[in-house]
Amino acid sequence: MGKVFAEIDQKLQAWIEQQPVWFVATAPLSAQGNINLSPRGHDTLSVLGPHRVAWVDYSGSGVETIAHLRENGRVCLMFNSFGARPRIVRLHGQGTVHLPGDVVFDEVTALHPEHPSTRAVINVEVHRISDSCGWGVPVMEFVGERDLLRQHAEKRGVQGMEAYRATKNAVSIDGLPGLPVSR
Numbered sequence: 001m002g003k004v005f006a007e008i009d010q011k012l013q014a015w016i017e018q019q020p021v022w023f024v025a026t027a028p029l030s031a032q033g034n035i036n037l038s039p040r041g042h043d044t045l046s047v048l049g050p051h052r053v054a055w056v057d058y059s060g061s062g063v064e065t066i067a068h069l070r071e072n073g074r075v076c077l078m079f080n081s082f083g084a085r086p087r088i089v090r091l092h093g094q095g096t097v098h099l100p101g102d103v104v105f106d107e108v109t110a111l112h113p114e115h116p117s118t119r120a121v122i123n124v125e126v127h128r129i130s131d132s133c134g135w136g137v138p139v140m141e142f143v144g145e146r147d148l149l150r151q152h153a154e155k156r157g158v159q160g161m162e163a164y165r166a167t168k169n170a171v172s173i174d175g176l177p178g179l180p181v182s183r
Contacts, residue, residue: 002088002130002131002132002133003130003131004128004129004130005129005130005131006129007050007051007129008047008049008050008051008053008091008126008129009050012089012129013047015079015081015087015089016045016047016053016079016089017045017047019079019080019081020041020142020145021039021040021041021080021082022039022040022041022045022077022078022079022080023037023038023039023040023077023078023079023080024037024038024040024065024075024076024077024078024122025037025038025075025076025077025078026064026065026068026069026074026075026076026095027068027074028067028068028071028072028172028174028176029071029072030174032174033174033176034064034173034174036062036064036065036068038060038064038065040055041145041146042058042115042145042149043112043113044056044057044058044112046108046111046112048108048123051093051125051126051127052123052124052125052126053077053091053093053123053124053126054104054107054108054121054122054123054124055108055121055122056108056109056112056115056118056121057097057118057119057120057121057122058115058117058118058119058149059117059118059119059149059153059161059164059165059168059169060168060169061168062168062169062172062173063168063169063170063171063172063178063179064172064173064174065122066097066120066122066169066172066178066179067171067172067174067176067177067178068172068176069095069096069097069122070097070176070177070178071176073094073095073096074094074095075092075093075094075095075122075124076090076091076092076093077090077091077093077124078090078091079091080134080137081134081137082137082138082139082140082141082142083139084139086133086134086135086137087131087132087133087134088131088132088133088134088137089129089130089131090128090129090130090131090132091124091126091128091129092126092127092128092129092130093124093125093126093127093128094124094125094127095122095123095124095125096122096123096124096125097120097121097122098120098121098122098123099119099120099179099180102121104121104123105120105121107121108121108123109121115149115150115153116150116153116154116158116161117149117150117152117153117161119165119169119179120179165179166181
């Protein structure tokens with residue numbers, strides 16, 4: 001059986017920050033809606049306190065995480081060790097979306113390398129922290145980060161990325177509002 005933590009302490013924070021990939025899950029309120037589970041990587045995540053994490057959100061082919069958080073805020077982040085010592089940690093919380101010009105956006109993006117694909121910052125107030133064994137997860141080796149998002153965004157340029165977001169990130173696959181079209 002796993003452990004439930006009162007807060008993200010320094011030891012847990014260090015372990016979380018060592019994980020090269022993590023996952024974020026959200027869902028719309030509608031039972032007919034689609035649950036979304038997305039992998040994340042790069043230097044995007046910040047542990048900002050014992051009950052607060054945030055990440056720099058890059059443009060993607062969809063906008064489900066943002067749309068679901070704007071609708072209901074429910075979110076679960078999962079960190080998984082693929083190294084020799086198995087472990088899974090889940091952070092359950094209430095997430096909010098912050099766009100360029102917002103104080104939280106500026107606070108979090110200042111902690112990470114600038115990236116041309118940055119579209120938002122997601123802030124999570126964590127209300128439950130738990131871990132489990134991870135014994136069934138394979139041991140794998142981290143080779144390196146992919147640079148395809150950066151290349152994609154640099155090739156499109158600022159105006160091209162705005163046009164991309166206007167067509168790909170304005171509405172979720174369930175028809176929920178995503179990013180505002182004109183920012």
